[in-house]
Amino acid sequence: MHPAPSVIVFTTLSGLGFGFLAFLGLGAVPVSGLAAFLLYGLAYGFAVAGLLASTFHLGNPQRAWRAFTQWRTSWLSREAWTSVATLLLMAPAALAAIFAGFTPATFGLPGALLALVTVFCTSMIYAQLKTVPRWNQWVTPALFLTFALTGGAMLSGRSLIAVLLCILLAVLLVVSFRRGDKALAESGTTMETATGLGGIGKVRLYEPPHTNSNYLMREMIHVVGRKHSQKLRAIAVLFAAVLPGLILLTLPHSLAAVALAVALHLMGAFAARWLFFAEAEHVVGLYYGAR
Amino acid sequence: MTELPQSTKRKLGLVIDLDICVGCHACVTACKGWNTENYGVPLSDIDAYGDDPSGTFLNRIHSFEVQPESGGCAQTVHFPKSCLHCDDAPCVTVCPTGASYKREDDGIVLVNEDACIGCGLCAWACPYGAREMDQAAGVMKKCTLCVDRIYNDNLPEIDRVPSCVRTCPAGARHFGDLGDPGSDVSRLVAERGGFDLMPEMGTKPVNKYLPPRPKDRPAAPALEPIADVKATGVAGWLDRLLEKF
Amino acid sequence: MTYRQPALDTSPRVSDEIRKTTCYMCACRCGINVHIKDGRVAYIEGNRDHPVNKGVLCAKGSSGIMQVTAPSRLRHPMKRVGPRGSGQFEEISWDEAMELAVSWLKPLRDADPEKMAFFTGRDQSQSLTGFWAQAYGTQNYAAHGGFCSVNMAAGGIYTIGGAFWEFGQPDWDRTRLFVLFGVAEDHDSNPIKMGIGKLKTNGGKVIGVNPIRSGYNAVADDWYGVTPGADGLLILALVHELLKAGKVDLDYLAQFTNSPCLVNEAEGPEKGLLLRDGDGKLLVIDRNSGKPVAFDTPGVKPDLGASHNGARTVFQHMAEKYLADTYAPEKVADRVGIPAERIKGLAAELARVAFEEEIVLDREWVDFRGDKHDKMIGRPVSFHSMRGVSAHSNGFQTARALHMLQVLLGSVETPGGWRMKPPYPKPVEGHPKPHCGVTPGQPLDGPHLGYPLGPEHLALKEDGSPARIDKAFSWENPMSAHGLMHMMISNAHAGDPYKIDTLFLYMANMAWNSSMNTRAVIEMLTDTDDSGEYVIPRIIYSDAYSSEMVAYADLILPDTTYLERHDCISLLDRPICEADAAADAIRWPVVEPDRNVRGFQTVLIELGARLGLPGFVNEDGSAKYKDYADYIVSHERRPGVGPLMGFRGNGDEAGRGKPNPDQLQKYIENGAFFVAHIPEEAEFYKPWNLAYQDWAVGLGLYDKPAPYLFTLYSEPMRRFQLAAEGHGERQPPEHLRDRLKLAMDPLPTWYTPFGDEGAEAFPVHALTQRPMAMYHSWGSQNAWLRQIHGRNPLYLPTKIWEANGFQDGDWAKVTSPHGEIVVPVAHQAGLNENTVWTWNAIGKRKGAWALDENAPEATKGFLLNHLIHELLPPKGDGLRWSNSDPVTGQAAWFDLRVRIERVAQRHESEPVFPPINSPVPPAPKNRLQGAEE
Numbered sequence A: 001m002h003p004a005p006s007v008i009v010f011t012t013l014s015g016l017g018f019g020f021l022a023f024l025g026l027g028a029v030p031v032s033g034l035a036a037f038l039l040y041g042l043a044y045g046f047a048v049a050g051l052l053a054s055t056f057h058l059g060n061p062q063r064a065w066r067a068f069t070q071w072r073t074s075w076l077s078r079e080a081w082t083s084v085a086t087l088l089l090m091a092p093a094a095l096a097a098i099f100a101g102f103t104p105a106t107f108g109l110p111g112a113l114l115a116l117v118t119v120f121c122t123s124m125i126y127a128q129l130k131t132v133p134r135w136n137q138w139v140t141p142a143l144f145l146t147f148a149l150t151g152g153a154m155l156s157g158r159s160l161i162a163v164l165l166c167i168l169l170a171v172l173l174v175v176s177f178r179r180g181d182k183a184l185a186e187s188g189t190t191m192e193t194a195t196g197l198g199g200i201g202k203v204r205l206y207e208p209p210h211t212n213s214n215y216l217m218r219e220m221i222h223v224v225g226r227k228h229s230q231k232l233r234a235i236a237v238l239f240a241a242v243l244p245g246l247i248l249l250t251l252p253h254s255l256a257a258v259a260l261a262v263a264l265h266l267m268g269a270f271a272a273r274w275l276f277f278a279e280a281e282h283v284v285g286l287y288y289g290a291r
Numbered sequence B: 001m002t003e004l005p006q007s008t009k010r011k012l013g014l015v016i017d018l019d020i021c022v023g024c025h026a027c028v029t030a031c032k033g034w035n036t037e038n039y040g041v042p043l044s045d046i047d048a049y050g051d052d053p054s055g056t057f058l059n060r061i062h063s064f065e066v067q068p069e070s071g072g073c074a075q076t077v078h079f080p081k082s083c084l085h086c087d088d089a090p091c092v093t094v095c096p097t098g099a100s101y102k103r104e105d106d107g108i109v110l111v112n113e114d115a116c117i118g119c120g121l122c123a124w125a126c127p128y129g130a131r132e133m134d135q136a137a138g139v140m141k142k143c144t145l146c147v148d149r150i151y152n153d154n155l156p157e158i159d160r161v162p163s164c165v166r167t168c169p170a171g172a173r174h175f176g177d178l179g180d181p182g183s184d185v186s187r188l189v190a191e192r193g194g195f196d197l198m199p200e201m202g203t204k205p206v207n208k209y210l211p212p213r214p215k216d217r218p219a220a221p222a223l224e225p226i227a228d229v230k231a232t233g234v235a236g237w238l239d240r241l242l243e244k245f
Numbered sequence C: 001m002t003y004r005q006p007a008l009d010t011s012p013r014v015s016d017e018i019r020k021t022t023c024y025m026c027a028c029r030c031g032i033n034v035h036i037k038d039g040r041v042a043y044i045e046g047n048r049d050h051p052v053n054k055g056v057l058c059a060k061g062s063s064g065i066m067q068v069t070a071p072s073r074l075r076h077p078m079k080r081v082g083p084r085g086s087g088q089f090e091e092i093s094w095d096e097a098m099e100l101a102v103s104w105l106k107p108l109r110d111a112d113p114e115k116m117a118f119f120t121g122r123d124q125s126q127s128l129t130g131f132w133a134q135a136y137g138t139q140n141y142a143a144h145g146g147f148c149s150v151n152m153a154a155g156g157i158y159t160i161g162g163a164f165w166e167f168g169q170p171d172w173d174r175t176r177l178f179v180l181f182g183v184a185e186d187h188d189s190n191p192i193k194m195g196i197g198k199l200k201t202n203g204g205k206v207i208g209v210n211p212i213r214s215g216y217n218a219v220a221d222d223w224y225g226v227t228p229g230a231d232g233l234l235i236l237a238l239v240h241e242l243l244k245a246g247k248v249d250l251d252y253l254a255q256f257t258n259s260p261c262l263v264n265e266a267e268g269p270e271k272g273l274l275l276r277d278g279d280g281k282l283l284v285i286d287r288n289s290g291k292p293v294a295f296d297t298p299g300v301k302p303d304l305g306a307s308h309n310g311a312r313t314v315f316q317h318m319a320e321k322y323l324a325d326t327y328a329p330e331k332v333a334d335r336v337g338i339p340a341e342r343i344k345g346l347a348a349e350l351a352r353v354a355f356e357e358e359i360v361l362d363r364e365w366v367d368f369r370g371d372k373h374d375k376m377i378g379r380p381v382s383f384h385s386m387r388g389v390s391a392h393s394n395g396f397q398t399a400r401a402l403h404m405l406q407v408l409l410g411s412v413e414t415p416g417g418w419r420m421k422p423p424y425p426k427p428v429e430g431h432p433k434p435h436c437g438v439t440p441g442q443p444l445d446g447p448h449l450g451y452p453l454g455p456e457h458l459a460l461k462e463d464g465s466p467a468r469i470d471k472a473f474s475w476e477n478p479m480s481a482h483g484l485m486h487m488m489i490s491n492a493h494a495g496d497p498y499k500i501d502t503l504f505l506y507m508a509n510m511a512w513n514s515s516m517n518t519r520a521v522i523e524m525l526t527d528t529d530d531s532g533e534y535v536i537p538r539i540i541y542s543d544a545y546s547s548e549m550v551a552y553a554d555l556i557l558p559d560t561t562y563l564e565r566h567d568c569i570s571l572l573d574r575p576i577c578e579a580d581a582a583a584d585a586i587r588w589p590v591v592e593p594d595r596n597v598r599g600f601q602t603v604l605i606e607l608g609a610r611l612g613l614p615g616f617v618n619e620d621g622s623a624k625y626k627d628y629a630d631y632i633v634s635h636e637r638r639p640g641v642g643p644l645m646g647f648r649g650n651g652d653e654a655g656r657g658k659p660n661p662d663q664l665q666k667y668i669e670n671g672a673f674f675v676a677h678i679p680e681e682a683e684f685y686k687p688w689n690l691a692y693q694d695w696a697v698g699l700g701l702y703d704k705p706a707p708y709l710f711t712l713y714s715e716p717m718r719r720f721q722l723a724a725e726g727h728g729e730r731q732p733p734e735h736l737r738d739r740l741k742l743a744m745d746p747l748p749t750w751y752t753p754f755g756d757e758g759a760e761a762f763p764v765h766a767l768t769q770r771p772m773a774m775y776h777s778w779g780s781q782n783a784w785l786r787q788i789h790g791r792n793p794l795y796l797p798t799k800i801w802e803a804n805g806f807q808d809g810d811w812a813k814v815t816s817p818h819g820e821i822v823v824p825v826a827h828q829a830g831l832n833e834n835t836v837w838t839w840n841a842i843g844k845r846k847g848a849w850a851l852d853e854n855a856p857e858a859t860k861g862f863l864l865n866h867l868i869h870e871l872l873p874p875k876g877d878g879l880r881w882s883n884s885d886p887v888t889g890q891a892a893w894f895d896l897r898v899r900i901e902r903v904a905q906r907h908e909s910e911p912v913f914p915p916i917n918s919p920v921p922p923a924p925k926n927r928l929q930g931a932e933e
């Protein structure tokens, strides 16, 4: 799939924001006043920036409100609802934290839960797609949630949890690469099933429908060089999980250490997300001979 | 709206005969022409005369070569592809805005362009590459099964068929109700072993493809000479030939 | 909850008005309904009532809007101001343009008309352009048929009085086996597709004989990947098998062909000619009486096996030739590239379908002898063939062989077989002979082109040198019925046989895809002599678009597009008839041009008037016709016979009748065409069927019935062979004798294509094919079509692909005896293992067609033409041997042999030409209906 910057930014930042909100809602960071304002501001900032980025992806963003209408079937619509609900529900919690110095569980707990549901909804936008076998598995929501929680834990200064999550994240990333690489083959979808010509024999593309590229090819067919992808995978695991984990484990607890860990984590997350898209093979590629 | 109807009264769709399609692209430009002028915004062509022209098309012809398992010569198959108007259309259920929907009456899957935000998710959800975002208008385009032709009172009745079907010179495209087992298209599918594309996707396409008939038949036995020309000479051969004449 | 869905208007208004006219996105000429909305063209669909396409339309036809709105449309008459090839022009008025043209053409006509050469492309108004050129008085006129497919036309006409091309068709409703030799698309584009679809739907079989398995050959039930240039051998092997097994239609051969005619075997100038009676009628031996009688004697039963005074029948000569081992499947298999077993199988299948699936129609008919037949017997095998056979230097004889095969099976003009479309059948004797009698200031002494019956009809000067600039009808290619457009520029440049002054070209992209040896042709067009004058001093050109050729002309006469002008698809020219109907059609301006352009035919008529050409002026010297529309209606070729056959006289006469001023309006009301159906009893056996002959006379196709025998044995060819053997007054030059003896065999034969001679270092055959969705060079200006074919890889077979280690995205250097190109490659498995190919005419010159200079057509697209020379490689004899069929002069495009090497990837195909200045403004960036961005 085309690794569009808007979707990468959207999923990464909103994940981080909602992950952090979940920790805040759970009262994991007992702050008040300006500190609370800044922290909630940061969480809201990530979440909202991510959501805004997603609208850059739209052909007609002025109609974005319509995306709320189809919650019964559409994960994107559900995500729209849960994200807004989370942001609304967390508002009293944030205000209470800023002005009253505590996080009311009435809002905080459901808010935290909704934040995670939001991340889950986001992940399901991808995980539901049978057309992209690499995404269409449990590891996708697990990964999105773990990313959100890991980032949230780091930002919340919950180093121990963060380190444990980093380990989980590293494992999940590796699992996702491993499983992802086999996903298309295991899906059973081939040029032969795509064309229905498998009964005759092996199918290959002889002439594409048009000599130039088209929307489908640009959007769905992205080929990443194997060497390139191995390098990025290493970077993703290293930066998103290993280095931040080591920092939190080894460096003394400080704002600087947390900031460094988060910064590295975010870089890793971007790399991982870029790969998440770039390496995902849409089955439509089979019609274009991309196997 | 992006819920799918429980069932549709009819299942209108296309049956495409891969044994006959010569890959002429007539259906491609007929479709482009009709849909540029009719349903929804016109189909655009970006960089139309430039170095990377890229337009919106609702129907495209791929060409494949199939190497028979049994050996022998590779066969060329021209392969038209447009929306299959799936019964379990994932492109509909993913749509956050309700712009995508499947009609209850006839099963046609459409995009209500006024409601489409151009998120592209439906194109991701379609396994067949049947949806294309129009680069100029930012809305999703797809085969409408020429819904603005097939019921159009302003057209003579015989013309109330999709543009691509009307134009196909080889007669490789058939239109009809695949929900009615007695329809011409259903009978064709039954007779010729019509199949689904990517059945494993669970989309239950309405459109069906008819397979190419077996090719490259074994050579017929050689003809029996009426005389051994070497032995009899041309004269002897001629006598044999003309004796019954 | 009930399911909710938006309300939808399923009956929107489609258009304001439908205007019916004729497509010209290619030469097939389908009927179209042009939907007009707010005065502009909104949508084009096929006309269901039209005899050619019955409602369907091809990819090009449906893209007509893109042609009519193309940014490449020329806008004004233009005069060259920069050097030739620079593309620098000045816009001038029509008046100035006409004055200029007259100032060049008039003095030439008065002094030396042959110095003006008028050549036209695929315009299909040759009955007008030829008439004009004849009135002008130059012998140097022809259309594009010589580089196109004259082998097919002439091979057919000399054999059966009709041809493939678009002049005949299988009886699609009844045929059971259809064999296609060397066709990718052809002029009968939609009818062939409709026919194949219908045949396959009815359970019939299609067999494709073609080195390449795409398009029609992809849907063929069996594919025979023949080695290029070997079809003649394959066909004669089939003939060998059929004869050996006696599977030929003896009745048919005896009655309707010259197989029972007697070949004079006495030494002398008559040797090899057929015996005739005192009235000049062919003799046959009657089986009833054993006596020689005229072939058309009522009740005669011609004897195929007879001898008479040492003269044996044609049939015996055929048997002797084709039963020989030379044509045994085992002997030819290697050269043909098809195993002997499959060749035999094919022969057996032909025989089975022809004789075991015989069709009998209970229809009475009377033949030309007056003999009654109570039924029509059909042999449901049909064939079609085109440039795959004809674009080789042995194409004429191969075409003849194929017609002979059809005739042996008794499947020509019979139910289920292959039938001719009016004005065919027409015996070769019924065609004009070439004329070259020039008198300054006067018309030519007759039509330019025709069908020579012997050396006496050649177009030679008194000294025996070629009279025509293209050397048509000379000893180099005696039966060049369509002229040799591909030799014209090269000959004019070489001053061989003489120099010319003004070249007048219409609708032919000679500086690009329609020339062999493109770079050299460009150089010839720009070459100057010692005095600094261009070697071809003046070039007038009419095009509608900014093609590559425009830059090389001195005066541009910009044409309209096909929806903006009158055209006439006439029985006098290349009509749109069906096997069971005569039909013609028109185009009319369904929209008005928005530029300062004029229909070329109108311009030509006005030029004729300004030049005072007979036929174009009244007695008082005033213009005879207002414009082309007026000409179409009022011109009479013979009394009562004009360009259009329909609605003559008071509107209800067909074929013959006085001019009717309302004729065009009547055509428009009728959908822009007219059909005259052939009566049922006249639908088959047309060359011999009295009912058909009478009907054709009534319609004005001939002036009296003209039945004839199919000429499996060609006397005209024998006459040329006799000359080569030393008989007769007109004698060929010494160096051509052997070639003529070989090529002018009166019985169909096969010889190695000239391109194969000495080509051992170039082991691979290189071909082009027509893409169905692209028309020569014009398609690339079409925003929709160019997305389908914006570049063209060279397709390589698996053997070459693997031997060179090619991978997707690779490039190759392709070398021929004449030059080299570097191009992108792709792999195709369904391909003859010694053949490579590409789509024709996709490659474009930078700066042409209003395309971006980096358009893929210009950077990745390429032409094979750079590898093909109009002359054969020098043989060391100091002579120029043209790369053409020795009989007809047909350009041997497909004789090309090459060598392939893998090279490093490039950004651009080679050769790279510098861009030409565009004479039209740059194109808009994006395209939206009704509004460009």
Ligand SMILES: Nc1nc2c(c(=O)[nH]1)N[C@H]1C(S)=C(S)[C@@H](COP(=O)(O)OP(=O)(O)OC[C@H]3O[C@@H](n4cnc5c(=O)[nH]c(N)nc54)[C@H](O)[C@@H]3O)O[C@H]1N2
Pocket (backbone or CB within 6 Å): C121, C122, C144, C147, C148, C149, C506, C507, C508, C509, C510, C513, C514, C515, C542, C543, C544, C545, C546, C547, C548, C549, C559, C560, C561, C562, C600, C768, C769, C775, C776, C777, C778, C840, C841, C863, C864, C865, C893
């Ligand atoms: N390598 C290779 N070369 C080939 C062939 C091949 O098979 N292989 N095929 C050969 C054959 S058979 C042919 S027929 C030729 C075809 O070659 P051309 O006859 O040169 O064909 P086009 O490219 O169609 O060019 C015709 C010109 O007509 C112009 N034109 C189009 N419409 C109009 C109009 O309405 N009015 C006027 N005045 N001009 C118009 C176009 O702009 C173009 O410049 O190519 C030959 N060249």
Ligand SMILES: Nc1nc2c(c(=O)[nH]1)N[C@H]1C(S)=C(S)[C@@H](COP(=O)(O)OP(=O)(O)OC[C@H]3O[C@@H](n4cnc5c(=O)[nH]c(N)nc54)[C@H](O)[C@@H]3O)O[C@H]1N2
Pocket (backbone or CB within 6 Å): C026, C027, C122, C148, C149, C181, C182, C183, C184, C185, C186, C187, C188, C189, C209, C210, C211, C212, C226, C227, C228, C229, C230, C231, C385, C386, C387, C388, C389, C392, C767, C768, C769, C770, C771, C772, C773, C774, C775, C776, C894
């Ligand atoms: N869409 C479209 N239609 C066209 C045209 C166009 O440009 N585009 N051009 C028109 C014109 S001008 C013409 S002349 C006609 C030509 O129509 P076609 O005769 O169909 O011409 P080509 O495409 O040159 O195809 C020649 C075919 O012969 C095959 N071939 C080559 N050599 C051999 C051989 O030795 N033996 C056999 N058996 N096959 C061989 C090639 O593989 C190819 O399939 O088409 C007309 N129709």
Ligand code: SF4
Pocket (backbone or CB within 6 Å): B082, B083, B084, B085, B086, B089, B090, B091, B092, B109, B125, B126, B127, B128, B129, B130, B131, B142, B203
């Ligand atoms: S083919 Fe694709 S776009 Fe059409 S209904 Fe099925 S999933 Fe949707």
Ligand code: SF4
Pocket (backbone or CB within 6 Å): B094, B095, B096, B097, B098, B099, B100, B111, B115, B116, B117, B118, B119, B120, B121, B122, B123, B139, B140
């Ligand atoms: S692009 Fe339009 S139709 Fe497709 S899912 Fe998004 S809103 Fe729905």
Ligand code: SF4
Pocket (backbone or CB within 6 Å): B030, B031, B032, B034, B035, B058, B059, B082, B083, B142, B143, B144, B145, B146, B162, B163, B164, B165
């Ligand atoms: S049914 Fe209509 S919209 Fe669909 S592919 Fe055919 S022409 Fe295009």
Ligand code: SF4
Pocket (backbone or CB within 6 Å): B020, B021, B022, B023, B024, B025, B026, B027, B028, B061, B078, B080, B167, B168, B169, B170, B171, B172, B173
């Ligand atoms: S129009 Fe018919 S024959 Fe041509 S590509 Fe389309 S389906 Fe195939």
Ligand code: SF4
Pocket (backbone or CB within 6 Å): C023, C024, C025, C026, C027, C028, C029, C030, C053, C056, C057, C058, C059, C060, C061, C062, C189, C190
């Ligand atoms: S075959 Fe196509 S381009 Fe040619 S006349 Fe017919 S519709 Fe037009």
Ligand SMILES: [Mo]
Pocket (backbone or CB within 6 Å): C147, C148, C149
């Ligand atoms: Mo041609």
